[in-house]
Amino acid sequence: MRRIGVTVNGTRHDAEVEPRQLLVYFLREQLGLTGTPVGCDTSSCGACTVLLDGESVKSCTLLAVQADGGEISTIEGLATDGQLHPVQQAFHESHALQCGYCTPGMVMATVGLLEEHPHPSEEEIRRLLEGNLCRCTGYVNIVKAVKTAAAV
């Protein structure tokens, strides 16, 4: 077991983890943050995307020990004071989610995307979200939501 310290959604956590523990299972099973789902085993689908030190990462691809000392944001921490984050709000307005399983990853990836590219073109949005798969929406309304959020 290894001891790590991480800040998740503003709260500091010190924990013992198995060296092979993936970050996503640390979040889900040790911290009880089940908002981040797992959709594949090859880092392909992006459902598990979270922000680590402000950058979007696939939490199934990192070991928990690699996040030691880092600041992590997950879907649970995005809304503040009962107000949806502008990206969440834009997803709602644009009907950019159906089953909702890819949504936490898609929303976190969008937050990361807009940090780096505040005014992306449609082509950039499509290219930058390439690592996040959705099987329900055909991405039409996801792209619309990202544009809407960028305009806020």
Add this chain to the structure above:
Amino acid sequence: MAVTEERVGTYIGRAVKRKEDARLLTGQTRWVENLSVQGTVWMAVVRSPFAHARINSVDAGRAREAEGVLAVFSGADLREEWAAGLPCAWPCTSDIRTPDHWPLASDKARFAGDGVAVVIAESRALAKDAAELVDVDYEPLPAVTDVEQAAAEGAPLVHDEFEDNGCYTWTLAAGEVDRLFSEAAVTVEERYRQQRLIPNAIEPRGVLAEPSPASGELTLYSATQIPHILRTTLSMVTGIPEAKLRVVAPDVGGGFGSKLNVYAEEALAIVLARRLGRPVKWIEERSENYLATIHGRDVVQEIELAATEEGKITAVRVRLLAAMGAYLQLVTPGIPILGAYLYSGAYDLQGYDFECRGVFTHTTPTDAYRGAGRPEATYAIERAVDALARKVGKDPAEIRRLNFISEFPATIASGLEIDSGDFHGALDKALELVGYDELRREQEERRSGRSQKQLGIGLSTYVEMCGLAPSRVLNALKYVAGGWDAAEVRCLPTGSVQVIIGTSPHGQGHATTFAQIVADRLGIDLDAVEVVHGDTMVAPLGMDTYGSRSLAVGGVALWHATEKILEKTKAIAAHQLEVSPDDLELDGGRFTVRGTDRSLSVSEAALQAWTGHNLPDGMEPGLEATYVYDPPNFSWPGGAHVCVVEVDRETGMVELRRYVAVDEVGKVVNPLVVDGQVHGGIAQGIGQALFEEAVYDEDGNLVTGSMLNYLVPSAAELIDFETDRVEAPSPTNPMGVKGVGETGTIASTPAVINAVVDALAPDGVTDVPLPAKPENVWRALQEAKGGAR
């Protein structure tokens, strides 16, 4: 965090934002994986690495001694647990061969991924570790994964008890087909191969079985589309009385048909929870999903058209070879039958001759994948109609107009009745939206300039049958259950309304659209309506969600239930206001005595019905109503899709340029939700057209075994889809609604391939194998030029 800003008024037809979004957007979700029960142990399945192998022995010794392991069972160890094998509910012919299908194989493994043993341990990781220690002695045997090879004489047998790999032959014939073909001025013969597809719901499957040993009750949480069908079938498989079995579909992350099944892992979790007295959990990994969850399509199609000189089609003849896979899952044999009536498309013709042969293969079983039989039918007829257009020298739009059914109701060649449609209107609108004439001009310029990138324009004008289904028709088709659905409306004394539905959504937005129906009819606030679903304990009646049936069957049931609420409210109002019911008029959920301001609303009646203080003599207290609706006909959506592509003649690369969909889906309850369904369907159909393909190697290994080498399209591969509608309300139900969940997938694949072939027509290309990946396009070009193959 209230997310519905729509407050009052008429809700049906409005783009109401979804009630379910807030939870899904903030991570407050109840996927099966998120559920935890004290004392849960984990299950891991040991799967055959061979497509076909004799199981000589299963040595669980080392696994049993591993850390945290409670138990290990082979297929033979569990044989006594089963009251029945896994069910096939659609034995579509009287002489169909239905092999035994136990949740674990014990004599032979029949596909790569077939479960042969199961491990129970204290954690997910320990179960997985121990599964690798189970030592199975396999004797590999020859395997056959290709449907044509499997159908050939002398092929390795999937099931030794049958003399060949044939499962069934199903036929349908109407009209004088032979005469129509012999008299035809023009005939077209085409052959297509529907590749094997992997559904890829983004949430893999998962189960949690929670036993109550003293009472014998058991609750199964499953990522399923069909909690009600599961309760009935799993009761038969496990012997647990149906009344003691509760099935819950909590939040479910997509299905597309892949969760419309009764799976081995559901049965295993139940019997192991019963045997060990502990809650048992299993969460599928993605690569495991590619082996253990059903696949779609995998059909070889031969289609012939007979036509007049000008291209008026008179008859169609179809021969299919459909891969069943190694076993018959819930509706495996019936999938081609769902398409069997539609190979005449949206066209008026007289002769129909259809035959499908189901064939066993050493592969993961096939079953329903979005569209289920109807994308295959639409693909074949839409491609063949384009081939006919080329042969008689007509524009693809012109030949379609020449052949469209234009009067409704219409009895189609295969014998069913289309209740309403507007094929001409949809095509005209689609061509106008896409700017068809201008595109044809641009195409001509590129052709005459011998451009490297050629422009292709592809049409697909479809009709499909969904809204499954009239129970009597299902009986005639040898499906063993009914096609009705149920809804219950409970008007609570304090004004809010609980709606309990028998359909089980997994992304379709029922919490919103079904609430719209009730709020609209009862004249109450949308936020006062809560829709409950997916739990056999609270919603005892239902047939679940698949086949674009939820609105067209379940929604109509709900409409009727609200009518019963209104009738009872009216009776209470007449009694309390001391007038004849005829003196009352209904407006916005309130009955008013004509010409006065004396009135009673539904909400007020709910309180009155609850107290029971002043009801008409003999009236039952309470304001609630249930309705079970059995649709008298299928639902018949149709429409016209146009795809515009650029094809690089050097590299074979296909680039999507435009995609226009004009659908006729009856009355629309929520246009936002309908557009979303169409978008997603188109994306999956384009996935089949250009990207997706499950491939087995000669030994029967699934080469495309993970998301790394099976291309689920991302946003980068796709474009914006332009959607619009024409409306021909269904006269079959009082709401005028039709199904919409599968239309996009049904229409889009042929639109894309027709566009690719159209682009390369000057090079002599008449077909490109699915999927039209650069290699396949390039090879088709070389072949047409007479070069290397």
